[in-house]
Amino acid sequence: MRSNRNLLVLILLLLSTTTYSQQQDVAFHLSSELLNGKTILKIKRDFYDPYLWVLAKNNEVYRINSLTKKIDDYSDKFAAYSSLQFIDIAGRSQDTVFIAANSANIVQYKNGSVRLLGPADGILGTVNSIGIDKNLYYQETYVGHCLIIGTSGGFCRYNMDNENAAQLLNNGSSKIYEATYRKEMYKDSFGTNPFAGNDTINYLPVDHENWAGGVYGEYLWEGGKSFGYNINTAYYISSDVQELGDVTDLTNLFWGNNKGMFQNSEKRSYSSGSAHGHYLNDITVNKITSIYGLVALGDNGSPGYPGNIKENLLVGTDVGLYFSSTVYNNYESNTWLATFLRQFSLFHYGELGNIRVNDICVNTSSTTMPICEDGVWLACDNGLYLIKPDYAPFWNGQQSYTISFENQANTVSKIELCAGSSVTAVASFLLDPTIAIQWYANGKELPGKSQNSLEINSSGDYYAVLYDPCGNTHLESNHLTVQVITAPVFTFNYPDKIQQCDNTPLTLQTTDNPGYTYRWYTNGVLNGNTTSSYTVTQTGKYKVEVSACTNSWVPSKEVEVDLVTLPVPQVTSDKAVYCAEDIAVLAESAPTDPSYTINWYRDGTLLTADKNLTTINETTAGSYTVVLASTISTCTQTSSALPLAFTPAPVFTFNYPNQLQYCIGTLLTLQVTGSANYQYRWYKDGTLNGITTTSLPITRNGAYKVEVSSCAGSWVASKEVQVAFVIVPVPAISTDKPAYCVGDNATLSLAETVDPDYTIQWYKDNVPVPNSTGQSSIVTNVPGSYTVTLAYSTPNTDGSTCSQSSAVQAITFNPPPTVSIEKIVNTTICDGQTINLKANYNGGTVQWSTGETTDQVSITQAGTYTATVTSTAGCQAAASTDIAFLPNPVFSVNDTTICTYKKQVVTLTAPAGFAQYDWNGQTGGQTYQVSQPQTVSLTVTDANGCQATQQIKVADRCPDIYIPNTFTPNGDGINDTWVIEGLDSDPTSTVKVFTRNGVQVFSSIGYGTPWNGEYKGKKLPAGAYYYIVTAKNGSQKFSGSLTVIY
DSSP, rough: OOOOSSSSEEEEOSSSSSHHHHHHHHOEEEEESSSSSSEEEEEEEEESSSSEEETTTTTEEEEEEETTTTTOGGGGGGGGGSSSSSEEEEEEEEEEEEEEEEEOEEEEEEETTTEEEOOGTOOOOOOEEEOOOOOOOOOTTOOOOEEEEEEETEEEEETTOOOOOOOOESSSEEEEEEEEESSSEEEOSSSOOOOOOSSEEEEEEEEEEOOSSEEEEEEEEEEEETBBOOOOEEEOOSSSSOOOOOOGGGOOOEETTTTEEEEEEEGTOOOOOOEEEEEEETTTTEEEEEEEEEEGSTTTOOTTTTTOEEEEEEEEETTTTEEEETTTTTTHHHHHHHHOOOOOOOOEEGTTOOOOOEEEEEEEOSSOOOOOOOEEEEETTTEEEEEEEEEGGGOHHHHHHOOOEETTTTTTOOEEEEETEEEEEETTSSSOOOOOOEETTEEOOTTTOSSSSSOOOOOOEEEEEETTTTTEEEEEOOOOEEEEEOOOOOEEEEEEEEEEEEESOOOOOOOOOOOOEEEEEEEEEEEEEOSEEEEEEEEEEEEEEEEEEEEEEEOOOOOEEEEEEEOOOOOOESOOETTTTTTEEEEEEOOOOTEEEEEETTTTOOOGTHHHHHHHHESSOOOEEEEESSSSOOEEOOOOOOOOOOEEEOOOOOOOOOOOEEEEOOOEEEEOBBOOTEEEEEEEEEEEEEEOEEEHHHHHEEEEEEEEETTTEEEEEEEOEEEEEEEEEOOOOEESSOOOOOOOEEEESSSOOOOOEEEEEETTTEEOOOOOOTTSSSESSOOOEEEEEEEEEEEEEOOOOOOOOOOOOOEOOOOOOOEEEEEEEOOBBTOOOOOEEEEEESSSSSEEESSOOOSSEESSSSSSEEEEEEEETTTTEEEEEEOBBBBOOOOOOOOOOTTTTTTEEEEEEEOOOOOOEETTEEEEEEEEEEEOOOOEEEEEETTSSEEEEEEEEEOOOOOOOOOSSEOSSSSSSSSSBBBOTOOTOOOEEEEEEETSSSOEEEEEESOHEEEHHHHEEEESSSSSEEEEEETTTTTEEEEEEEEEOO
């Protein structure tokens, strides 16, 4: 017996990442009990009329009017198919229903006619689920016309109007999880495992369609240690009722099996390592769906404005019904961003106890906006039940913000209203226009006030009662409080215009009342001051506004305050220091203005000629100030004093001739004499060189001067002195030869051309060479140490002369060398042989007439040979010798031919008269016998021991190769092998034998061993065979038949 209590049990949610806890916001009450005692398997409300189609155990089929609860038994209409097992049902209307059998068949009932659909209608595989294609419920003219079918062979659609064959959309196993007027979800086969690595989870691809028919793909999870297999049901929660914002970030997936119910985010369903939920652990879940409530109390087309809309999960299990707290727009920022999972609590429906729930179907009384889902059908093991949702016990009007003050945040619940003004209260823009509203003040109904807004001009407590068009529920809104306040009373007594200097403060004051609010204006603009007094710091028009209530202000009169504000002048000079000849430019910082005059003073005396000038030019030292005097008052502003002074020019000496000349390397310093307080700077060739001392060391040619300063920015220049350093090049002596021999003349010369400004003088052993002055070269045959000196013709400033001497050049005359030639030979010299010649000499280098430069050379040709020796001093001597060779013997032996397979022998005969004959390296006689083709080498030696060698060719010249066409391999010792004459000495020959069917029975490269008529060790039968023979590297080819005889 069922208990009548509505027992709600909070279920502990087991999550892989966190635990959520949400308050209950709906209750359910049992409304109807039908088909008592029957096991109800599947139920489905159609889209267009109030009929519910029911599939019960034992293939029983019922149609129930959801309004009248009248039951029609249709079981006998399907009796012809009692052999089939009915597993699912999908009703389109009161006259059209489809029943799925656990086979390749679907039973169609349409207008009283029954038809069996099967493979001929395009249904592939075993049918496991069916449904009516999703209806776009907010389009009232839309009529669904497709039956969607899930089979082991794929997902397909069957046109219910024209009964066209099913259209296969996806290959592979598919299953329909949800097919209602607002949701469609099915197992797909488009996906593969999207996660690489060591993931042990199976990823089950599923699709769902949004409002426009677009398909979204995502993954459910199977396997592993916790997810289980054989998913019974699956569902998804989208972003809003109409799914206009169906983005993957906001969509959650739910599925159930014998392990419980699981949850993941569509955005992260590709990885089981992401956050997910596990609920009802080890309780078998048979069906998951949801019910919408209070849809008229929110924006059902936007995920950003949920209002009071509810969406509660419905979970049918083996131990009864569970429902959740709302999951609609359930995003709490921290947890949501971390997991992308909806947060909720589950509650057990106690009124049915633990009765198994096989299927759930939400009852819909309106499928247009705002939709109205007013009940839930439950298919249980002991009958069919209808339960009704109840939201009123959990309604919190103060937290709903269904009404608010116009142009105010919805959290503002109280407003102070000034007398004579009004404020408007408005119902939330989220509310559907079909919802009924009644306004109340201080607990009493305001007759005729049932619009979306209410104008309020008196104090009181205001609220509205909202009537949900989906049922008989009325809900009280949040309350708004209005308080009416009287106008403020204050004084502000000042003349219309006030004038004074800026160094005297002016404070404007009005009545100070703690209950009042103040705001001040400067020149008509709020200045931010909110006290009862204001200190004026600038010229302008001032007033104050006073408020005794919110948004109501009473202004004072406007007072003009004229502050005589003079700028503080500052006197500056264009330079920090002035020299005696400078003109100082003094400037003051205040701009010219008709409200004041500018007055200059020096040492307290007014400079009348400089009145109203911002800059003046001065050459007189003194203390300068500026005074600004107001033209409309006695106010003045005086600057700080600026002292002005001028520095006299410097006095110094710099006595040098206009030109200075010294030898390069001379230490020269230019010096200026002046005060230690002066500044100095030196120039070279008109450019500052960075030296700032009183002396300048000089090392390079140039024009030099010094400038002296006694004050910053003023310099007095000295005269310019031209300094020249004489650079005499170091002369070098060159000789016409590297060395000299006795009897030579040596020519010594300057290596480079000498400038006419230099004087030349030659020396031998430090003594001037006679008649050598001014000569660029000299000729001598006297040994000794020679030098040359260059001297600059113009004397220096100090009277000295600049000169440079060359390095010493030693001159010697060397004696010539000696040379002789030695023949190195041990035997008779024949043509083609070699004789060695050796040069013997007492030093230096040798060169032969052959061009060789070694001491010993090898000679192979007759002739005269000369060796020339050159000493290190370049002196030469030569020696010559004649060389002759004996002739080699001359002979000739003709080439010949031989036929090997005829066993010929050829005798080669050499000419007579030679001392020795060597055939192929072996000493023999005048003749030599040959039995094989070859090249024979013959060397003869004459009486002088001279030799000659000839290569004699003995070629193979057989007339042809002889191939017999029969042989008798019978073992009698006669003709037992197939002998081919002419191949035994040809290693390049090939022999192949074939049967008449082309099977090769013999093959050989070279034919040293004749064929014995066997194939694989066994004798071949008698008969005809065929051969192919090639010889001499393939240049000869023979083919024909061969007969084997026994």
